Amino acid sequence: MSITPPEQKVWFNEPVEKTEVVWVLIALTWALIMFAMMPLWHLKGTQNMSNEAYRIQPDVYQARVDAFVEKYKVGEEGHAKTPVVRPPAGSDVYMLARLWEWYPVLELEKGKSYRLHLSSIDWQHGFSVQPANINLQVHPGIDEVVTITPTDSGDFGIICNEYCGIGHHTMLGKIRVVAGK
Amino acid sequence: MVAKPVFRTCGFTGLKIHDEAEKLIKINAVTAIVVLALGGLFGLLVALTRWPTVHLLPADLFYLALTAHGIDILIVWCIFFEVALMYFASAILLQSRLATPKMGWVAYALMVLGAAITNWKVLEGNSSVMMTSYVPMQADPLFYVGLILFAVGALIACFIFLGTLVVAKAEKTYEGSIPLVTFGALTACIIAIYTISSGAIILIPTFLWSVGLISHIDPLMYKVVWWGMGHSSQQINVAAHIAVWYAIAAILFGAKPLSEKVSRCAYLTYIFFLQIASAHHLLVEPGLSSAYKIFNTSYGMYLAVLGSMIHGLTVPGCIEAAQRRRGFNNGMFEWLRKAPWGNPVFSGMFLSLILFGFLGGISGVTMGVEQINIMIHNTIYVPGHFHATVAAGTTLAFMAITYFLVPVLFGRELVMPGLAKLQPYLFGLGMGVFSLFMMGAGTLGVSRRHWDMAFSDAPHAFAHAPAAFLMMGIVGVSAVVAVVGGALFVLIIVGSVLFGKPAVPPAPAAAPSPVASYGNADHVAVPGTFALALLFLTMFVLYYFVNWKYLASTWIMS
Ligand SMILES: [Cu+2]
Secondary structure, eight states: OTTSOOSSSSGGGSOOOHHHHHHHHHHHHHHHHHHHHHHHHHHHOSBOOOOEEEEOOHHHHHHHHHHHHHHHEEEEETTTTEEEEOOOTTSEEEEEEETTEEESEEEEETTOOEEEEEEESSSOEEEEEETTTEEEEEOBTEEEEEEEEOOSOEEEEEEEOSOOSTTGGGOEEEEEEEOOO | OOOOOOEEEOTTTOOEEEHHHHHHHHHHHHHHHHHHHHHHHHHHHHHHHHSTTTOOSOHHHHHHHHHHHHIIIIIIIHHHHHHHHHHIIIIITTTOOOSOHHHHHHHHHHHHHHHHHHHHHHHHTSOOOTTTOOTTSOOOHHHHHHHHHHHHHHHHHHHHHHHHHHHHHHTTOSOSSOOHHHHHHHHHHHHHHHHHHHHHHHHHHHHHHHTTSSOOOOHHHHHHHHHHHHHHHHHHHHHHHHHHHHHHHHHHHOOOOSOHHHHHHHHHHHHHHGGGGGGGGSTTOTTSOHHHHHHIIIIIIIHHHHHHHHHHHHHHHHHHHHHHHTTOOSTTTHHHHTSOTTSHHHHHHHHHHHHIIIIIIHHHHHHTSTTGGGGTTTBTHHHHHHIIIIIIIIIHHHHHHHHHHIIIIIOBOOSSHHHHHHHHHHHHHHHHHHHHHHHHHHHTTOBSSOSOTTOTTOSSOOOOOHHHHHHHHHHHHHHHHHHHHHHHHHHHHHHHHHHOOBOOOOSSOSSOOOOOTTTTTTTOOOHHHHHHHHHHHHHHHHHHHHHHHHHHTSOEEO
16 A cells, blocks of 8 residues: 555566556657647747846936937826827837836837837836736846737736735736727 | 653554654644644635725735735645654654654744744734745845744754654664655655755845845845745645545555556656746746746656646546455446545545646646746736645645544544535635636736735726626635635644544554555556546646637737
């Protein structure tokens, strides 16, 4: 029994029943299929995590975001008067996380690609675009660059889904995707 | 001068039981159950807050309760119980004395002290940093001290377990290899030692940082090392509760493993591969390459998944083989239908196996895929997954074996046997529904660790789909059902230990005699189990590819 020593002193020599052999082979095959899927998706799929990231000082990142907002600001929104920024398609766009806001509001064009920069100037935050359902981790000190192409238009909420203190649940930002011309 | 060890012979199992080992098993198990009650209470508060129409606690208390719940259940409850299991699997199953029982008490004291300090700091309100305690968010220095003390205590317990194996071997209390259950406990112990080392590597510098002796801890480095502990600590649970499954199969059915070789090799895959698979918590982290993420999750995780899939066949398989030997041979499933479903030892164990496999296993592997993780990371899907593994899997298995241990170690009959019958179903099915709907809500984008899914005070407006609110309501209701089941467990066990009638061992040994020499190797086929395994595989494959399809519909990103 499982609670008594095995009958054969060298348990490795025990016979193995056929059902088990079959199941081990099936399970191994399935494991290999799953093993292949991730590299395969990098080749064939269009949703992959970016490997582009740079070390950056929070104040340097802040300065870049400020310059970006200055350049492309088209209005303000929400009771915190968050600037709304409309960058040209294909450009570098910035999103900054801090206690407890996402800054600024981005206005993007459907079907166009953008190099989205993500970083935090204080703690870790979670960048969760809903209901598109994209969830990325945002770190202080790391400038993460993801090339994104919104595939549907509308207003998307950016929820912070990494706990960052008492005001965490109010940390809600916005990306507006407008239909192209 | 070491006192001569005192033994008694157990009337139920015929095992020789070392007095000191027994005392340590009892105290660790009882403490575990007290912590389970406490952690469960915090869990109830958390669930009642996330239930949108109840929304019980204010934000600060919610995050406090969530931190306490995570630490008390995921760390303290599980590890206290695992220490008891390790002592049981070494001293009792090998019929040996426990090595250095005095150190066992030191270990126990350190663990109690550590858990108490951490809880105190959390309840004080300035250490709501969640169980993961990611830097640069900072907790009170004593918060880390408590965790370190607890870990040191657990580490000592691991070495007592290893020492007991050495003692038993040297004093020849058994012949040949250690039993499979002890082998499982050894797996848990090795993983625990690795885990605690990772914990020390990260928590000691973090403590020094919290008192100002180190100026900076890199958040990414913290996470990489932290998950070396965080991930494998859950693997201790898996190794331990699978050992419990095998133990219960042997105790209730006299089942032998189908083959020792396959089951033990499956455990070996955990030791070799699972600990390095911790990168699947870091799949959407910036600064780590895809090559690292894929390499680490693929070769490490899938080989370990293979191990779990093997146990998923061999555990019910050995029960089926034993039942068929007894004559429950009609059709595919008579062996299962005629199983003792009214015995909480069995029902708890079997529900644990099913829920762990179908809910916890499938969801865990799926969200451990680099790209699919983009849709799931930090949503409430994640706690959905680990409640299926830790609560419905590990906790339920530990509950089941407790029902067996109360008469054996405490010599008491269960009080309220009728409710004891019901308890695994309440807890297991409550937790199952709870996990399932959390995963559903997570797929709709609801965040974990979040106080207000309605975002009432936010600068912008965003509304989750109405279905998400409905699902979180179902999560709340099923949490209450599970908590009732959990509370019932605590009540029955504490009641039995304090007020149970003295248990009278049946005249001959109660443990059924072995029914097959090499499990079914001498040709008792297990078609029912194989059918269940194929059903499992089918669901796994379907669910896996549905998620890829779902991923393909989200924004294009690279
Ligand atoms: Cu946050």
